[in-house]
Amino acid sequence: xxxxxxxxxxxxxxxxxxxxxxxxxxxxxxxKVAGASMAQVxxxxxxxxxxxxxxxxxxxxxxxxxxxxxxxxxxxxxxxIAKLITLEQxxxxxxxxxxxxxxAGWIEYLTSLExxxxxxxxPSGKTIKVYNRPLGVVASVTPWNWPFMIAVWHIFPAxxxxxxxxxxxxxxxxxxxxxxxxxINRHVPQGVCNIVLGKGNIGQALTEHPAVNKVAFTxxxxxxxxxxxxxVTSLKSVVLELGGNDAGIVLEDADIDAAAEKIFGSAFLNxxxxxxxxxxxYVHESIYDVxxxxxxxxxxxxxxxxxxxxxVSFGPVQNKMQYEKxxxxxxxxxxxGGQIMTASKRLPESGYYIAPTIIAxxxxxxxxxDEEQFGPVLPVLKFSTxxxxxxxxxxxxxxxxxxxxxxxxxxxxxxAGRMETGTVWINSHSDLSPAAAFGGWKMSGLGYSFGLDxxxxxxxxxxxxxxx
Ligand code: NDP
Numbered sequence: 001x002x003x004x005x006x007x008x009x010x011x012x013x014x015x016x017x018x019x020x021x022x023x024x025x026x027x028x029x030x031x032k033v034a035g036a037s038m039a040q041v042x043x044x045x046x047x048x049x050x051x052x053x054x055x056x057x058x059x060x061x062x063x064x065x066x067x068x069x070x071x072x073x074x075x076x077x078x079x080x081i082a083k084l085i086t087l088e089q090x091x092x093x094x095x096x097x098x099x100x101x102x103x104a105g106w107i108e109y110l111t112s113l114e115x116x117x118x119x120x121x122x123p124s125g126k127t128i129k130v131y132n133r134p135l136g137v138v139a140s141v142t143p144w145n146w147p148f149m150i151a152v153w154h155i156f157p158a159x160x161x162x163x164x165x166x167x168x169x170x171x172x173x174x175x176x177x178x179x180x181x182x183x184i185n186r187h188v189p190q191g192v193c194n195i196v197l198g199k200g201n202i203g204q205a206l207t208e209h210p211a212v213n214k215v216a217f218t219x220x221x222x223x224x225x226x227x228x229x230x231x232v233t234s235l236k237s238v239v240l241e242l243g244g245n246d247a248g249i250v251l252e253d254a255d256i257d258a259a260a261e262k263i264f265g266s267a268f269l270n271x272x273x274x275x276x277x278x279x280x281x282y283v284h285e286s287i288y289d290v291x292x293x294x295x296x297x298x299x300x301x302x303x304x305x306x307x308x309x310x311x312v313s314f315g316p317v318q319n320k321m322q323y324e325k326x327x328x329x330x331x332x333x334x335x336x337g338g339q340i341m342t343a344s345k346r347l348p349e350s351g352y353y354i355a356p357t358i359i360a361x362x363x364x365x366x367x368x369x370d371e372e373q374f375g376p377v378l379p380v381l382k383f384s385t386x387x388x389x390x391x392x393x394x395x396x397x398x399x400x401x402x403x404x405x406x407x408x409x410x411x412x413x414x415x416a417g418r419m420e421t422g423t424v425w426i427n428s429h430s431d432l433s434p435a436a437a438f439g440g441w442k443m444s445g446l447g448y449s450f451g452l453d454x455x456x457x458x459x460x461x462x463x464x465x466x467x468x
Pocket of ligand 1 (some may be wrong): 042062071141142145167169170171198199200201202203204205207218219220224226227241242243244274275288322325372373374
């Protein structure tokens with residue numbers, strides 16, 4: 001298991017204090033990792049800046065060829081990477097395999113995108129060509145919930161647009177990202193993609209460095225705000241994918257059985273630790289009891305345990321901080337009259353296990369509804385009218401995603417247009433596409449990922465005016 005930094009294509013031992021990576025399934029130390037010193041962070045940025053001088057001239061075809069080779073190597077190492085993800089993150093092995101497979105597919109999809117050049121025939125007679133040029137060095141700070149996938153989402157659009165990268169993964173889940181960067185370095189020139197590891201001060205040192213031209217960050221709103229504030233001195237471009245508190249609105253004509261399965265799948269995706277998971281469920285009063293009972297039955301049927309165990313369908317929460325936060329939210333909701341609809345389960349004694357929990361008879365004003373729980377608990381709220389539910393579901397600082405559940409697609413689409421979120425799903429939730437822009441409104445983010453819109457945020461425009 002590699003725990004080194006990768007700088008200028010070389011595996012290098014960190015020079016800063018060692019930190020432990022914990023397996024959330026049993027709290028055992030999985031790996032000891034030496035963090036990067038400030039000198040090593042600077043070295044990684046210098047290496048990326050140097051590599052950029054050549055990489056920016058690589059042809060699109062060459063980049064696409066490299067991407068296909070990298071995706072093939074990822075697929076060949078799928079079992080190894082998936083095992084690392086399960087051990088460090090906690091999700092079940094099939095879910096980790098899905099993460100690796102989806103990552104490879106995402107990279108392949110990017111090869112189909114062309115970076116456009118717009119040609120404008122100016123009335124004056126001159127031609128203007130607007131190019132999308134690379135920015136330089138991209139700093140990427142990636143989280144612990146989908147560590148491999150989100151690293152792919154940051155690194156490959158940056159490389160595709162001919163930037164060079166320094167990634168800093170979460171200290172909780174660095175192992176699968178190290179493996180990813182190792183594979184990338186088999187194919188790209190030295191310095192094009194680097195990884196630094198650490199805890200406590202590396203993220204800030206990296207993202208505020210004056211030689212970094214763009215920061216891609218996925219994580220909490222608070223840290224996103226901090227990154228944005230210190231981007232000001234060197235006017236860096238910043239893309240932020242932050243928290244959400246996605247509402248799902250289930251209308252009276254929804255297909256209840258199909259909706260129950262899909263809603264459970266979204267709300268508890270990766271034990272609820274997904275930025276665009278369904279986090280507040282609003283159900284029409286006429287079907288509230290039946291849908292709530294169905295969700296509770298699906299939750300009760302889950303086998304909670306170590307994700308490496310083939311019998312297990314539901315893994316632990318990734319870290320102790322999150323475990324304690326979610327436990328406190330459930331206790332608070334119960335103390336305030338929320339009805340826990342799910343049976344209590346015998347859970348393993350060590351490990352950060354919380355059984356999927358459905359809470360009924362709750363209202364806005366309690367933390368599990370108003371805040372992002374980012375864990376395996378779903379509050380279910382009752383509504384009477386569409387106007388009322390839109391007013392309630394939009395009354396949040398978050399604006400990442402939302403969903404409408406109905407057989408009447410026309411009506412659902414009208415309601416979707418009134419939701420204040422960057423993405424709205426109809427009869428599904430949280431299934432993302434590499435082809436469609438994804439980004440948060442309000443405090444959920446800044447900028448977009450995915451699709452051509454997301455890709456071009458890793459470039460700046462250069463207008464070339466050509467007078468004959
Ligand atoms: P944070 O959002 O605080 O992110 C931690 C990462 O950001 C670390 O790699 C850290 O590096 C870096 N970092 C911290 N401060 C700065 C800074 N000022 N500038 C640049 N980088 C910085 O996540 P946590 O793990 O602490 O989780 C907190 C909450 O975030 C969770 O409870 C959850 O609700 C939410 N979350 C949301 C995710 C999403 O997908 N939207 C994903 C994960 C968490 P270093 O240690 O070197 O400082």
